Amino acid sequence: MLISAVEAFAMTDEGQGSVAATSGLARRLCALALLAASGGLLASACASNESSLFIRMRMAPTEDCTVACGPGEEFMTEDSVDAAFNLSHSATLLVGNQIVQRGDSDVLRTETSRVQLYEAEVRVADLAGNPVTEGYVVPITGLVDPGTGDDPGYNCTQVLLIDGATMDSLGRRSAELGRRDIEVVATVVVRGRTLGGQEVETAEWSYPVRVCFDCSPCVTHPENCCTGSTEKVCQELDEIERTCSGRRGPIDCRDLGTTCEDYKARRL
Template identity: 70%
Template sequence: MNATSGLARRLCALAMLTAAGGLLASACADNESSLFVRMRMARTGDCTVTCSPDEEFWTADSVDSAYRNSHSATLLVGNQIVRRGDSDVLRTETSRVQLYEAEVRITDIAGNPVEGADGASGYVVPVTGIVDPGSSDEAGYNCTEVLLIDGATMDVLRDQARASGRPVEVISTVLVRGRTLGGQEVETAEWSYPIQVCFNCSACINTDPPDCCNPATAENDPDACGDVDKEIVGSCSGQVGVVDCRTLGKSCGDYLAER
């Protein structure tokens, strides 16, 4: 083999390696587009959610830290992986994605990390849900519940909101991970969502008879709460609204005094 042919082979191998690297880079890029967070589903009426891109969604949340120890939201996740199942040749569908965890980090509106009471500026939480592949040009969708603010971070934000007397604005950034039934690891690009955290900005209602007795207590001792027949009112998670003292098991004032 002469020097010219040897050089040609080396150049060919280098070209193939470069092309393979390009394919790998493309695969990595497609990995984030295969799975994606579409939106935060709205909770209205009886606080239920319908998992569809055509349903109502929210663009920001407001949370009263006086009555919430953490904050979760229902996110709509899309799957754009091409279907691979074929009943004619008995090939099973491997493009369904099983969601298994979400990585969350919280920052202020300037982008600075917000550390929780445990000193961590982020956390990983388990999630559930299977997202089917789409059909034609449409993605498949399903919902998953994600902890947008954990308890340790909420403790810090509660202290800040109480001390300042005004809401604290933060951004919760989420990355959802999943695994196809064929064993391929996929994850979404980062999805960011604004949340306003206040302290005692909800309307807390004391009910008659006194003691704002918890309905669970009334089940064990019917005389403990007197004749409470009014329906318990409240607001959906992600909205500041009305707090019924019966959900607290004590009067609004007694509850706040302990926060």
């Protein structure tokens, strides 16, 4: 009876896809434990609950391109990237933790509900849902405290929304279409582990990104200045205001280490 029940459970869990691979395995192991053990003591530890951990938003950089992390800070609803000058694209995401606090100093019980983030799974698709490239898993970091009362705990983590291969593919397509924007959606699942050893993951979170090729102004100074000359004339050149990640703006050839045209030619 135990074997047939486990087989039936495995059959119903097929077709989950790579995004749910980790949680699917956990559910199978939990099913075995629950079938073999009496009572429901293991149920809470094995439950798959995508509301415990969640992605709230993409944080907006400040004027100096740093990020303030918190639910009351500025956020962005769309990114724009020029593939001619960006090898890949990352964004800072705000992650919330709704697991209740369990620590109690009165009885010397440590807090086990903090979540250590360790990886994100990303898929990039066009607006019709067709995959642009295969999905990928990237390491991340961050420790998210449990909430207090009805308020979740929050922390930020940086996630690679568009990897190098995907950026190259989108950039070539934009160049073929005369620098037209290519609109895609990056779908992210963030995974973590509580200090008590419980695996948790977020529901899928989707975010739009516009990718173009050579749609940003690039300022080429005298070539020797672009390649790092320390001559006085190069040092006296006006500084160009830097553009933060996720926004398009002027590019300075001094940041590229070569002229704008040479750099773009290497990207195609």
